[in-house]
Structures are given as structure tokens and as C-alpha cells.
Amino acid sequence: MEREQDPTDNQYVRDPDTEFEPVEQLDESAAREQAQTLREAIRYHDYRYYVEADPVIGDRRYDALFERLLALETEFDLDTEGSPTQRVGAEPLDELETVEHVDVMRSLDQSGDAEDVREFDERVRSDLADWNGEIEYFCEPKFDGLSVEIVYEDGIYQRAATRGDGERGDDVTEQVRTIPAVPERLRGEYPDFLAVRGEALMPREAFQQHNRERVEAGKEPFANPRNAAAGTLRQLDPRVVAERPLTVYFFDVIDSTATFDRTSEIYDRLPEWGLRVTDRVELVDDIEGAISYRDEMLAERDDLDFDIDGTVISVDDRDACERLGATARAPRWAFAYKFPARSGETTVRDIIVQVGRTGRLTPVALLDPVDVGGVTVSRASLHNPEEIARLGVGIGDTVRVERAGDVIPDVSEVLDGDDGHFEFPDRCPECGSEVQRDGPLAFCPAGFGCPAQREQAIEHYATRDALDIEGLGGQRVEQLISAGLVEEPADLYELTVEELAELEGWGERSAENLLAEIDDTREPPLAEFLTALGIPDVGQTTARALAAEFERFEAVREASAEQLQTVPDVGPKVAASIRAFFENEETAAALDRLLEHVEPQETEIERGDALDGETFVFTGSLDEMTRSEAQDLVESHGGNATGSVSGNTDYLVVGENPGQTKRDDADAEGVPTLTETELYDLLDDRGVER
The missing domain is CATH 2.40.50.140 (Nucleic acid-binding proteins)
Structure with a gap:
């Protein structure tokens, strides 16, 4: 067991309002020391907020500490392993790799009938007839989220995976890393190795707020918190995950160098390591107590800030659990008592x-x-x-x-x-x-010719994912449209201070601020502009790929469906959506008017020809650079980096924890594979500098 330094004597814990000297006045040694102090303070504040639910610092000051740490790490190129700043999100992934779990993540036998619960108790007592210990049941809520396995080694976050089929799951390491409730480093006297099981979910209040923001941005709202959590964790861009309000509640230890005598002991130990648990648990003497606990939780479910669909009843003694064992599908020592459908x-x-x-x-x-x-x-x-x-x-x-x-x-x-x-x-x-x-x-194919689409297109144009006009939220867009000042994005650039100042709730200062924000978007990067247009099936990732391939807006606008499909991962359906968007007469007219005010900037890419015409596919993670950086390197020298193996693929580059599907496809197509070292040897032979 190792122990982290007690952070309570940290200056940013004792006095979080400490003023910072300018970054440029620090030397590297001072910056490194201050960064370490900030990391410890931020971890402590995370613990107080997420685990103890007793914060000692406001959001604004917390953000200031976080931004200062990020600035130090960036300015002085400091090592960020285990740093809270890793939560901002890594580069987008091409796909979710499949990884094996530390141990099988089984499901539970379940029923909504009390008699089935009593039969479970009878089986437990029958199977433990020769056991001398006392049978108590540990009761906990059954979270309605997405189950994940999270692994720590030497107290440092290593990886995370969804439950999948119980033996293998999707590698969501970078996605889960962005969740504030998941610490990059454990607290206290932590074990050398720890694999824990938790439930990723979106709290109800945060879910409702996030859905309101999605609707205001012209996006489809999520159906429910569970879908929101599942869809978010499977995002290929961890930066998207970082912007969504996910949390994790931990509830079991899958494997560890630490040992436990009782399930209830796990709930005591997890918070000591900085891992959040719910306090809505209870240890009962018999199965009737477990049934009563479930009935109480059913009555209280609407008061919780997270969704549950029942309770879990577990034999508390871990030795008894070992004796009971498990079937291939479920443990014999636990049972899920489900709630009735609403x-x-x-x-x-x-x-x-x-x-x-x-x-x-x-x-x-x-x-x-x-x-x-x-x-x-x-x-x-x-x-x-x-x-x-x-x-x-x-x-x-x-x-x-x-x-x-x-x-x-x-x-x-x-x-x-x-x-x-x-x-x-x-x-x-x-x-x-x-x-x-x-x-x-x-x-409806009318695009800007449809009033409903036109209004929502204006809202989307201003969102953070697009051109990020902060002062132009959904309510203001609706107000501008109702006042007859705006009908399409081009009208935003013709607004005047006098027109805005006459609207209810506006003043000259707020009008000037909004117009300044709008004015800052007159020369947007091409990828951001393409995102802002709201082309069906074109999100941020596809917009970046289009910008990299065609470099100029007019080239994208005029590209044929066949040319569009040369962009990695743009298939016939997406290509058809892009063509339909640009060919719509109303949309084309609105774009022409918009381009009178906005000049999308060309994407400048220096291209060599050392890998001209060769196609690379990557699977697994690389040591010396991110996979995204390797793909950019290949493309900058004339090669193609695609997301799937085909007969046109020249090389499959296999890193750590690779996906089996791509390797199987490479074998079937006769595509040669390269290790990371072999890739670099190939690049060196071609004269490609890294």
C-alpha cells in the first residue's frame, strides 16, 4: 500500500484565493513546484465535491486553479501523467478498440416479484447449510446507467472499459478520463493494483440542463439519462465527453492487491481512495429487511438525483460469496430486485x-x-x-x-x-x-426555405461547437427573429447597436458586446465554418476532414459525391447529404448572402510526397505520438489514413491494445502489419522527419 501526501496543508487548500504571479516571471523549477501544489489542491477539492459532497471552494475559484495549472503545463511543457488537466480531452479516436476485462463482469439474476427474492434467500441458506457464519445482506441501489471497469496501478488511472459482453468491452479510457468524479490519482493508502466497477451516469438535474442546451443549439435531446451516458461514453472525441455532465458511482472491487472480508467494507474503503459511492445503502439481518429496503427506495426514487431501476441484494460476507460461487452468467450470492415499470x-x-x-x-x-x-x-x-x-x-x-x-x-x-x-x-x-x-x-428537404429549420440553423451557427458566439443563445435568437431583425445567419452581420438597444432587456453595452462577438467570426477557420453550417451528417470530425482534404470552402461546395467519398470515412450517405445541402436552392441563396459577410480561411497543410498514394490504417495506441498525430504525419507526406481495412490498404499499424476486427480484416485482405517501431523505420527510410 502507498499513501499520497496529505493535501490539507497545501496553500491552495488553506487559501484558495491566493493571487498568482504572471507565468512569464517563473522559471521552470518554480513552475514545476507550483504545478504540483495545484494538482494536489485540485484533487483535494475534487474529493470534497464528488466524494464528500461538501465543497470548500466555489466553482469560479476552482476554475481559476485549474486554468492556472493548465497554463503552467502548457507554457513549460510539464509532464501531465496523473494530472487533473487530462480531463480536458485527448484527440479524437478513429474507433473504440475492444479490450479484455481483468475479470468477468457478470450480470445479475433479477425479478420484480418478492417471492422470487425469498426463493433466492432459500437457495443461499441451503447452499450455505454447513457454513457457520451469519448471513447478512448488503443492499444498494441498482443504478440505471452504463457499467464500466476502471483500473489503477500504483494509484494512477490506467484504463477504462464498458461492460460489453462481460469478458470484453469497448476501451473508453480517454472518455472516462474526462469525468471529474474519476480521479487521475488515488488518495490515502491505496493498493498497488485496483480494478473497480462503477456506473457512469448523468445526474437528473444535469441531464435536464444539458437537454435544454441541446435543444437551444438545434440538436436532438437525449431520450433519458441512461441513453445520454451510453451515447456520450461511446463518443470518439473525448473532448465532447468532457463537455457533458457525466459522473461515476463506484460499487465493487473486481480485483485488487487489497483484500476485503465484507461487501460493506468495500463501501467504506472506496471513498478513502477518492472514489465516489452512494450513501443510500443498508446492511440488513435477513431477506425481509432487504425487501423492506427495496420498498423504501421505490418510495424515495423520485427524490434521488440519479435514476435507479431497482435494488441489489448481496450476501455481505465475502467468504460466503466464495462458497456460493457463480454461474457463467451471474453470481449466486447477489440478486436484483427490480422496480415495476412506470x-x-x-x-x-x-x-x-x-x-x-x-x-x-x-x-x-x-x-x-x-x-x-x-x-x-x-x-x-x-x-x-x-x-x-x-x-x-x-x-x-x-x-x-x-x-x-x-x-x-x-x-x-x-x-x-x-x-x-x-x-x-x-x-x-x-x-x-x-x-x-x-x-x-x-x-423536409427545404433547408433554409423552411422557417423551422432556418430558426434552428441560426441557433446552431452560434453554438460553442460551431462559431461560439457566446452572447447569442436560444432565447436571444428567438427574440431577434420575433422582432423581424434576423431570418438567416447573414442577417446577424447587418445588425446595428440602435436596433438591438431598442429590444426588451438590451442596452447599448450588451448590444455592442454581441456585435463585437459576431464581428470576430467574419474570418472563421474552414472546419469551424463547415460545422456552423449544420450540414446533415457533418459534425466536427467530418468538418475537419473535409477542410483538410479540400482546403477551400468553394472546393468543398463544388465537390462531387465521388470526390467527397475520397475523404476518410465519408461514405455514400454522408456524401449525398453534403451534395443535397449545397444543391438546395434556398440554402445556396442563403450561403451566397452569408459569404458577402464571412470569408472562411483556407486550411494550410504542408504536403510532401514521400508516402504518395499509400494507405495506412491504425489500431491500438502508440507510445511516441498519439494516433491522430501519426495519421496527420502520414497525410502530410501524401499518404492516406483511413478508419477501416480494405483491399486498398497498404499497411495496418498495430499499437498497444489493438482491435481484433482490423487485424482479422488485414489477414483476410493480405495487408501487411507494422509495429510502431517498424512504422518509424519505414518513415525514416522514406526521409519523413518526425
Whole structure:
């Protein structure tokens, strides 16, 4: 066991408002010492906030400490292993690799019937008939999130993986690293090796706020916190994960050099190492106590800030657990006592069709208000035309409504109604354009010609992911549109102080500030401009790839579908979306007007020809550079770096913890593989400087 230095005598813990001298006045030795002191302080403040739920510092000052540390590490090129600044997010990944777990992550036998829980107790007592110990049960909430394995060695965060099939999961090391509740370094007397199991989730209040921000940015809201957590952790860009409010609750030790006599002891030890646990746990004498605990949690579930779908009942004594063992699927010493589904019956009074920023049409059922799990529900999603047909739902039908993930209402079943169903419109309800279908989904193709899409396009243009006009949130955009000042992004650049100052809640200073922010976006980097346009199927990663390939906006705009598909990972569907966007007459006219005010900057890339025409695919992590840096290096010398192996691939570069799929594909296609060392030898032979 090792012990971290006690941080309570740290100056940024004793006096977090300590003023900083300018960075340029420090030498490297002083900077290194101050950085280490800041790291210890930030870890302490993280512990007080996430584990003890008793912060001793405000958000603004915490941010100041964090930004100072980041500035020191950047300015003096300091080693950042184990530093809290690693939470800002690494470079985007090409894919999620598959890794093996330290030990099997089994699921649980489960039921919502109390008699099944009592039968579990009978089996436990029968199997332990010759055991002399006392049988007590440790009860805890069953989190409704995404289960992850997290590994620490010598107290330092090493890797994280999703549960997957129980034996292997997706490598989400860089994604989980960005979650503030997951420490880069353990506290106290920690074991040399520790593999823990936790649940990644999005707290309810944070989820609601994040969904509001997504809607204001013209993005589809997440259906529920569980989907939000799962979708976030599988993002290939860890920087996206860093911007979303995920947390982790830890609940088990998978493997460790530390030993434990009881499950309840694990809950005592995890916080000592800086790992967050819930305090809503209880040790009971018998199974009836466990059943009562579950009933209490069912009554209190709406008061929690995280979603649970039941409770977990575990034999507390670890020796007894060893005796009970496990099946291939589940341990014999634990059982999940599930909550009943939240649902209600009501009548569909109307069905409306909403238009999203990308033109997607979403049907929504307007309901007679009904109580579903303590929440009054009057609207529910019908998702898409195919779902309407599958359910056979129509206006006037009696339906069952469930709160999917206990959050977003969902029509799950028609209980009584006519044989027919709601006829999905063949024209957009906002602009009258003929609706187009893409599989189960329906779209309005009008682009800027559709008022609903136009309004949301303006909001998206200003978001942080796009041109980051901070003073132009959803409410202000709506106000500008209602006042008749803005109809499309080009109008933003023609606003005047006098026009804005006349609006309610505005003054001359706020008007000047907004216009200054807008003015700063007149010469945006090409990738950011492409993102801001909100082209369907084109996010930040694809926008960067397009900018790197074509370098000029007009080249992207005029590229054929075939030319677009030469960009790594742009397939026929994405290429078709890009072409449809630029070929739409209303969109083209709006773009022409926008380009009168905005001049996207060319992407300047120095290209050599040492690897001209050769295609590389990377799998696993590299030691000397990130995989993204290696791909950029290959491309800057005329090569191609793609995300999947095909018959056109020249080399598969295999790093640490590689994915099996790419290696299997390389074997099947006869593609030679290179280790990291062999890659560098090849580059040296070609005269490529690293």
C-alpha cells in the first residue's frame, strides 16, 4: 500500500484565493513546484465535491486553479501523467478498440416479484447449510446507467472499459478520463493494483440542463439519462465527453492487491481512495429487511438525483460469496430486485409533427394528462412514421404511456382504438415541401426555405461547437427573429447597436458586446465554418476532414459525391447529404448572402510526397505520438489514413491494445502489419522527419 501526501496543508487548500504571479516571471523549477501544489489542491477539492459532497471552494475559484495549472503545463511543457488537466480531452479516436476485462463482469439474476427474492434467500441458506457464519445482506441501489471497469496501478488511472459482453468491452479510457468524479490519482493508502466497477451516469438535474442546451443549439435531446451516458461514453472525441455532465458511482472491487472480508467494507474503503459511492445503502439481518429496503427506495426514487431501476441484494460476507460461487452468467450470492415499470393509460387527443434543425420530422402525441410515476404527462414521442404504423396509433385511441428511462414519455402500446392509424403528412407542416423518407425517418428537404429549420440553423451557427458566439443563445435568437431583425445567419452581420438597444432587456453595452462577438467570426477557420453550417451528417470530425482534404470552402461546395467519398470515412450517405445541402436552392441563396459577410480561411497543410498514394490504417495506441498525430504525419507526406481495412490498404499499424476486427480484416485482405517501431523505420527510410 502507498499513501499520497496529505493535501490539507497545501496553500491552495488553506487559501484558495491566493493571487498568482504572471507565468512569464517563473522559471521552470518554480513552475514545476507550483504545478504540483495545484494538482494536489485540485484533487483535494475534487474529493470534497464528488466524494464528500461538501465543497470548500466555489466553482469560479476552482476554475481559476485549474486554468492556472493548465497554463503552467502548457507554457513549460510539464509532464501531465496523473494530472487533473487530462480531463480536458485527448484527440479524437478513429474507433473504440475492444479490450479484455481483468475479470468477468457478470450480470445479475433479477425479478420484480418478492417471492422470487425469498426463493433466492432459500437457495443461499441451503447452499450455505454447513457454513457457520451469519448471513447478512448488503443492499444498494441498482443504478440505471452504463457499467464500466476502471483500473489503477500504483494509484494512477490506467484504463477504462464498458461492460460489453462481460469478458470484453469497448476501451473508453480517454472518455472516462474526462469525468471529474474519476480521479487521475488515488488518495490515502491505496493498493498497488485496483480494478473497480462503477456506473457512469448523468445526474437528473444535469441531464435536464444539458437537454435544454441541446435543444437551444438545434440538436436532438437525449431520450433519458441512461441513453445520454451510453451515447456520450461511446463518443470518439473525448473532448465532447468532457463537455457533458457525466459522473461515476463506484460499487465493487473486481480485483485488487487489497483484500476485503465484507461487501460493506468495500463501501467504506472506496471513498478513502477518492472514489465516489452512494450513501443510500443498508446492511440488513435477513431477506425481509432487504425487501423492506427495496420498498423504501421505490418510495424515495423520485427524490434521488440519479435514476435507479431497482435494488441489489448481496450476501455481505465475502467468504460466503466464495462458497456460493457463480454461474457463467451471474453470481449466486447477489440478486436484483427490480422496480415495476412506470406507466399509465390515457387518450391521444392529437398528433403533431415537429421539424428539427436538419429537417427531421418527429411526430408527438398530445395526451389527456395522466400521472406516470408521480409525473404528469401530456406529451409523448412517437419517434417516426414507422413507429406509428407499428403501434397502429391514431387520434382518439386509448394508449399505454411509459416514461422510458423514467424521463421521456413514450407511447408503448395501443389498448383500444380503430383499426387505422395516423396518416403521416406527405408535406412539411412548416413550409409545405414534399416530405422525403430515409428508412424509418422522414425529412423536409427545404433547408433554409423552411422557417423551422432556418430558426434552428441560426441557433446552431452560434453554438460553442460551431462559431461560439457566446452572447447569442436560444432565447436571444428567438427574440431577434420575433422582432423581424434576423431570418438567416447573414442577417446577424447587418445588425446595428440602435436596433438591438431598442429590444426588451438590451442596452447599448450588451448590444455592442454581441456585435463585437459576431464581428470576430467574419474570418472563421474552414472546419469551424463547415460545422456552423449544420450540414446533415457533418459534425466536427467530418468538418475537419473535409477542410483538410479540400482546403477551400468553394472546393468543398463544388465537390462531387465521388470526390467527397475520397475523404476518410465519408461514405455514400454522408456524401449525398453534403451534395443535397449545397444543391438546395434556398440554402445556396442563403450561403451566397452569408459569404458577402464571412470569408472562411483556407486550411494550410504542408504536403510532401514521400508516402504518395499509400494507405495506412491504425489500431491500438502508440507510445511516441498519439494516433491522430501519426495519421496527420502520414497525410502530410501524401499518404492516406483511413478508419477501416480494405483491399486498398497498404499497411495496418498495430499499437498497444489493438482491435481484433482490423487485424482479422488485414489477414483476410493480405495487408501487411507494422509495429510502431517498424512504422518509424519505414518513415525514416522514406526521409519523413518526425
